[in-house]
Amino acid sequence: MKVSVPPGGDLLGRASELRIIDALLAGSDPPGQSLLLRGDPGAGKTALLDAAATRASAAGARALRSTGAPFETGxxxxxxxxxxxxxxxxxxxxxxxxxxxxxxxxxxxxxxxxDPLVLSTAVLALTGEVAAGRPLLLLVDDVQWIDPTSATVLGFLARRVGGTPARFLAALRTGTPGIFDEMRLPERTVGPLPAAAALLDACRPGLPGVVRRRLLADAAGNPWRWWSCRSR
Incomplete structure (x- = not known):
């Protein structure tokens, strides 16, 4: 099923990534129906997953989400x-x-x-039932901290959602090898933010020039260092 994606969940400087997410939601090739986002900590992967959930909801889809955490890895x-x-x-x-x-x-x-195959097939069947009512977006954040058993089943799912109304979008830190590296899913690298200066100016207008230059140099395009200002 094709999903017509209306505007929503925009992110400054991430237009190309959002276009790929829109293509994922629409089932276009590339990326197809599964996509892995890979980037450094704080690069904005979670913000892109949030934007994907917003855009999917605006298009009438349902989102099911999981986020890895170190204390749950075992x-x-x-x-x-x-x-x-x-x-x-x-x-x-x-x-x-x-x-x-x-x-x-x-x-x-x-x-x-x-049995692992029975379980994986059951999860695939369950998502198919959920997606039968309306399109479904499956989101997995911080894949590097997903427990190994779940990672195996989710990888099985990601490779088999083709031809269903479900889409699969996951985010993984650069330099953290794991089972998802073996799955050859379509990938998008989330690099330094091209609009880092504009984002900083929007968050902290009127910064002294020397402070502004130092922040931009230290962050190297990674907005995490000043992102907390949005909630202040």
Whole structure:
């Protein structure tokens, strides 16, 4: 299903990245229906995922999201649980074996652990059921901290959403190798922000010239160093 994406979720200096995200939501080739954003910490990957969620919602799609965290890396299925728990009621429409496989992900007491292929297929079937009602965007942030079991299943999902109304968008830090490196998903590098000076001026107008130049030089196009000013 093609998704017509209206304007929304714009980011200063990220027009090219947003065009690629729009192409993803529309199922255009490239990038197709899965995309991995890779960049340094603070480059704006999370902001792009937020923008993607905003644009998907404006187009009538639903978003399911998971964010990796260091303290959950050792908790099996934690990322899958975070992403899919809101859709757990839909699991009742699936065959018994797939529903039983997902019960372990949802933390049901006494649930038996499923074969990895059965579990991965069950997750794919669940997302298909969710997407049957309206287009679906699956978002995964901080992939480098996703627990390995969830990462394997999400990778399986990312490689098989083609031909469905689902889209898959993930973000990963540069220099953090992991299972997603082996999947050969379409990638977009999120580099230094071309409009860093304009963003700084919008956030902190009237800075003394020497301070402004020092901030721009130290940040090297990475807006994270002054981004907190937006909430002040």
């Amino acid at each position: 908790i099996r299925f934690s990322a899958l649980h975070q992403m899919l728990y809101a859709a757990r009621d839909v699991a009742g429409r699936l065959p018994d074996d797939q529903r039983d496989a997902l019960a372990h992900v949802f933390g049901r007491t006494g649930a038996s652990e499923a």
